[in-house]
Amino acid sequence: MRHFEVEMNDLKKCLLDMSDLVQEMIKTTINGLVKRDLKLFDTVFCLEKEVNIQEIVIDDKCLKLMALNQPVGTDLRFITSAARISTDLERMGDEAVNISERAVNLIKYPELKPLIDIPKMSDIVQQMVTDSIKAFNTNDVELANSVLVKDDEVDNLKDTVFKDLKVYMTKSTEPDTIERAVDLMLVAKSLERIGDHATNISEDVIFMVHGKDVRHPRTCAAKTE
Amino acid sequence: MRHFEVEMNDLKKCLLDMSDLVQEMIKTTINGLVKRDLKLFDTVFCLEKEVNIQEIVIDDKCLKLMALNQPVGTDLRFITSAARISTDLERMGDEAVNISERAVNLIKYPELKPLIDIPKMSDIVQQMVTDSIKAFNTNDVELANSVLVKDDEVDNLKDTVFKDLKVYMTKSTEPDTIERAVDLMLVAKSLERIGDHATNISEDVIFMVHGKDVRHPRTCAAKTE
Numbered sequence: 001m002r003h004f005e006v007e008m009n010d011l012k013k014c015l016l017d018m019s020d021l022v023q024e025m026i027k028t029t030i031n032g033l034v035k036r037d038l039k040l041f042d043t044v045f046c047l048e049k050e051v052n053i054q055e056i057v058i059d060d061k062c063l064k065l066m067a068l069n070q071p072v073g074t075d076l077r078f079i080t081s082a083a084r085i086s087t088d089l090e091r092m093g094d095e096a097v098n099i100s101e102r103a104v105n106l107i108k109y110p111e112l113k114p115l116i117d118i119p120k121m122s123d124i125v126q127q128m129v130t131d132s133i134k135a136f137n138t139n140d141v142e143l144a145n146s147v148l149v150k151d152d153e154v155d156n157l158k159d160t161v162f163k164d165l166k167v168y169m170t171k172s173t174e175p176d177t178i179e180r181a182v183d184l185m186l187v188a189k190s191l192e193r194i195g196d197h198a199t200n201i202s203e204d205v206i207f208m209v210h211g212k213d214v215r216h217p218r219t220c221a222a223k224t225e
Numbered sequence: 226m227r228h229f230e231v232e233m234n235d236l237k238k239c240l241l242d243m244s245d246l247v248q249e250m251i252k253t254t255i256n257g258l259v260k261r262d263l264k265l266f267d268t269v270f271c272l273e274k275e276v277n278i279q280e281i282v283i284d285d286k287c288l289k290l291m292a293l294n295q296p297v298g299t300d301l302r303f304i305t306s307a308a309r310i311s312t313d314l315e316r317m318g319d320e321a322v323n324i325s326e327r328a329v330n331l332i333k334y335p336e337l338k339p340l341i342d343i344p345k346m347s348d349i350v351q352q353m354v355t356d357s358i359k360a361f362n363t364n365d366v367e368l369a370n371s372v373l374v375k376d377d378e379v380d381n382l383k384d385t386v387f388k389d390l391k392v393y394m395t396k397s398t399e400p401d402t403i404e405r406a407v408d409l410m411l412v413a414k415s416l417e418r419i420g421d422h423a424t425n426i427s428e429d430v431i432f433m434v435h436g437k438d439v440r441h442p443r444t445c446a447a448k449t450e
Contacts, residue, residue: 052440055440056438056440059438060438062305063301063302063305066291066301066305067297067298067301070295072292073292076288076291076292077288080287080288080291080305080308083305084312087309087312162407166400166403166404166407169394169403169407170399170400170403174395175391175395178391178394178395179391182387182391182394182410185407185410189414213281213284213285215277215280215281
């Protein structure tokens, strides 16, 4: 195997390792919230440091691969996509940390209600992350497209969570209820963003395989009419 | 001037043009909110489409510059940074749209209170965006560093906004008050994220000039203790 191929395989392996860490972070933070287990959040905070280092290592590998091998076509698209994917993975890790920070606060109080639709949202989002990475690993455009479809489902669930929590807030003047409802909204918002990052990764996979940019529809319609 | 230099200057110009559009979006959305002027949000929604197209154009220029010229060193760092910066600019545009969407809802009701600290937050965030772009245009590492400092200020202001709004929510069982307070929280969160993106751009400028990655401190301290 040529040296370049060895390095490309190594880059792919690094990204898959990084994605394992990030998936572990998301799973652990939601487990901590559901099981009300404070210890688990420390695991998330520690994993974040590893993920941050991985992002820098991967970016460095991408730069070196480009500088030393002057790749073109599919190889160049793979490397630039890898750099973008590592950024999305790192931001997912940030959101897992944000969820943990809210959860540390939330589990000090009794449950507001069995977490509304948040566990359901989290299941779909975790599947999106797993599928987007699998699509990257196997160049599976169909699987990548399936992630894009799930993004709308997550957005709708987040809207439902917000609506339900606003009803709770309206019914109560307890500062604790407001505090917990706001924290749960922020958890839902972080899950939505993790879904957005999985969507970005899936768009990168489609670009990487087909060289076709599927971001952004290009029409301009006034939304306030 | 060599063809490569012409292309590099063109890439820089495209990024500066894109940043003008994004700054216009942020300014317009906040103006719309403060002046309660619905028309301005349509301007924001239209500008977003232009920004999205610019992102794709810039990414394409970056790929072509890499494929056809095999740049190394500072040139390679400039091109990879340009690609990252265009993504951050596009995400800023998304947040300006998110603010407009909240604002369309907010201005249907009387003001909750003169917008708490949101205009102040917005002034600092707009300055961060302007400075990060100026730092990119002039390779000014000192200016880039000043943006990183302002990020903490914005985070603290967002915390104050959240605290103030929670007090409002606790005092009222009116669904309208809860609705407006949640919308204002989301506006503050979007402003905070625009600040985060300006921070990312500033870190890219430092990396571009010095080749030194300033993201992420590398220690692991348990936060729940």
